[in-house]
Amino acid sequence: MISSSELSKLTGVNHYQIRKDLAYFGEFGKRGVGYPIQNLINTLKGILGSSKRWEIIMVGVGNLGEALLRYRGYQKRSFNIIGAFDKDSSKVGKRINNIEVYNIQYMKSFIMKKNIRIGIITVPAQAAQKVAEIMVSGGITAILNFAPIVLKCPDFVKVNTIDISIELDRLVYYLSIKTHSDN
């Protein structure tokens, strides 16, 4: 059993919010007690779509791509990187964390054959748009993009961009504001 206040401490989200969010999907807490942990986990898995197993591909096996492939944090999650792609023949054929690197020319047919819905882009900025287009043409509808550009994709495609420079700009902005008002 766990209460909304305990969850609050663990996550940094306040207890009102925790309750509102959970209640939004139904009543699975017990009044006066809290939420049954195991039950909560299972219900959330269903809600987040993580009871299903999602297969993912990654394109671009440079430093960042390799870092992500080595990252073990996926293991217990609902998604699996089942293939990586690069145009560089020196990388093709490698296996990283048991994930094989294929030539990028096979990407589209791979997506179609395996019915992939999610792709990760870790290629340089100038190649990213083209990669995104091939992904979409193969049937991918959700992209996690690490290239520092705005990808042009059809509306039905969900693009989630992580641009490290922008994240640092956020911090810089925060510090500037604070410094300014510290007088």
Add this chain to the structure above:
Amino acid sequence: MISSSELSKLTGVNHYQIRKDLAYFGEFGKRGVGYPIQNLINTLKGILGSSKRWEIIMVGVGNLGEALLRYRGYQKRSFNIIGAFDKDSSKVGKRINNIEVYNIQYMKSFIMKKNIRIGIITVPAQAAQKVAEIMVSGGITAILNFAPIVLKCPDFVKVNTIDISIELDRLVYYLSIKTHSDN
């Protein structure tokens, strides 16, 4: 000169929002024409705090850390990674992208001496909290955290966490919702 609608196309943010946001900081557009580009850039640099030059340190030179060190996207930006730290002696002394890797035991004094305000954490999850504490004790007040945990820091410290698993969960959730409502 550039108009709010052009900026809208470039960024994906709608034109109302562009104007509201810019107007919030003052009137630097010309009615009937648009925004003078150079002027806009300079003004925004000031607002974002990027007219100043910010020095940054990074801790953890594993795959991800190395990828970020190699990333050239900072070059034109307002921030500079001026040092990296690791506890692994095989990494100490390396130079990556002209950034030297120091033993982590010198981190605190480095932060203090150079008056660093921003730190990037790319160490494994179990080491991240400790690293954050040392950073804060040295005077850092803004952290970009790549470790998949919730860092406990004093309120005056701005923590920005990027957890790749969570970003993927977002996409999975989006796809689940869509699949559900596609019936």
Add this chain to the structure above:
DNA sequence: CCATGTGAAGATCTTCACAGCG
């Protein structure tokens, strides 16, 4: 009595309509 679930109040963010100015 305790912690959830929820309607209402409050705060904030987004969209809109249009006045104002080059």
Add this chain to the structure above:
DNA sequence: CGCTGTGAAGATCTTCACATGG
């Protein structure tokens, strides 16, 4: 006339107060 700047309307998110039920 065109595009900005802005007050107001609308939508959404957050906080709160408290009724509800184990």
